[in-house]
Amino acid sequence: MQLIEAETGRVIGTVGGSSSHGTAHAGAVYVHRGETWLVESLDLEEHVAVMHRAELPYSTSAREITDISIVAEREHRMWQDCRLSLGEVDVSHRVVSFLKRRQPSGEVIGEELLDLPERSLRTTAVWWTVPGDVLTESGLAAADVPGAAHAAEHCSIGLLPLFATCDRWDIGGVSTALHADTGRLTVFVYDGHPGGAGFAERGFHAALEWLTATREAIASCECLEGCPSCVQSPKCGNQNSPLDKRGAVALLDLLLVGALAE
Ligand SMILES: [Zn+2]
Ligand SMILES: [Zn+2]
Numbered sequence: 001m002q003l004i005e006a007e008t009g010r011v012i013g014t015v016g017g018s019s020s021h022g023t024a025h026a027g028a029v030y031v032h033r034g035e036t037w038l039v040e041s042l043d044l045e046e047h048v049a050v051m052h053r054a055e056l057p058y059s060t061s062a063r064e065i066t067d068i069s070i071v072a073e074r075e076h077r078m079w080q081d082c083r084l085s086l087g088e089v090d091v092s093h094r095v096v097s098f099l100k101r102r103q104p105s106g107e108v109i110g111e112e113l114l115d116l117p118e119r120s121l122r123t124t125a126v127w128w129t130v131p132g133d134v135l136t137e138s139g140l141a142a143a144d145v146p147g148a149a150h151a152a153e154h155c156s157i158g159l160l161p162l163f164a165t166c167d168r169w170d171i172g173g174v175s176t177a178l179h180a181d182t183g184r185l186t187v188f189v190y191d192g193h194p195g196g197a198g199f200a201e202r203g204f205h206a207a208l209e210w211l212t213a214t215r216e217a218i219a220s221c222e223c224l225e226g227c228p229s230c231v232q233s234p235k236c237g238n239q240n241s242p243l244d245k246r247g248a249v250a251l252l253d254l255l256l257v258g259a260l261a262e
Pocket of ligand 1: 221222223224226227228229230231
């Protein structure tokens with residue numbers, strides 16, 4: 001996708017096709033090499049986003065709906081009652097709106113709907129599940145479970161580049177307190193490239209080290225409620241909500257206790 005300056009037609013840069021919906025939609029404030037631009041239009045057929053330089057008192061962030069379904073499990077490992085899997089998934093994304101946030105406070109000052117098509121991707125994912133009775137016995141409050149899973153997902157995405165040679169922008173994640181295909185709490189981390197690029201696979205094989213490092217990164221971060229160094233993600237399509245830092249540590253402990261017992 002080419003970024004075009006409206007006044008001159010000059011190409012000022014490019015953005016990956018898969019991220020253009022979330023960052024270069026009409027109305028987006030686009031930061032390119034430290035300069036801010038306002039996107040006038042995104043033409044998906046011509047692969048161009050037309051924009052002009054603008055100093056604006058707000059930033060924008062897209063809201064995205066992501067669905068994931070399991071096509072086939074290729075390998076799995078039981079960590080007591082928790083299950084770690086590697087396999088093929090279908091991921092679908094749709095950017096549905098964007099929020100305007102006043103800078104620097106971050107206060108939301110408006111939301112605008114977008115009409116963008118769904119994109120889908122068949123790729124490889126690593127995922128782990130925790131059965132409902134294990135969650136209930138652990139004492140983790142049901143209301144905290146979605147935020148705990150989401151926070152664990154974000155931090156694990158942030159740390160996978162230490163175990164697989166990738167960039168956090170090459171991978172994505174989905175977490176849910178109850179997934180239709182597993183019937184359980186499930187956290188997925190998937191390769192952002194069609195067919196997979198081996199990152200999820202590395203995650204599966206290094207899962208104990210990777211998820212232990214994830215747990216440590218969250219537990220040792222000195223912030224109170226979660227910050228960009230631990231559980232907040234710059235690419236979250238859900239505006240980093242809900243996130244439960246303490247719940248994430250408790251959830252990862254449940255998973256890792258099972259791994260160490262095997
Ligand atoms: Zn933190
Ligand atoms: Zn998220």
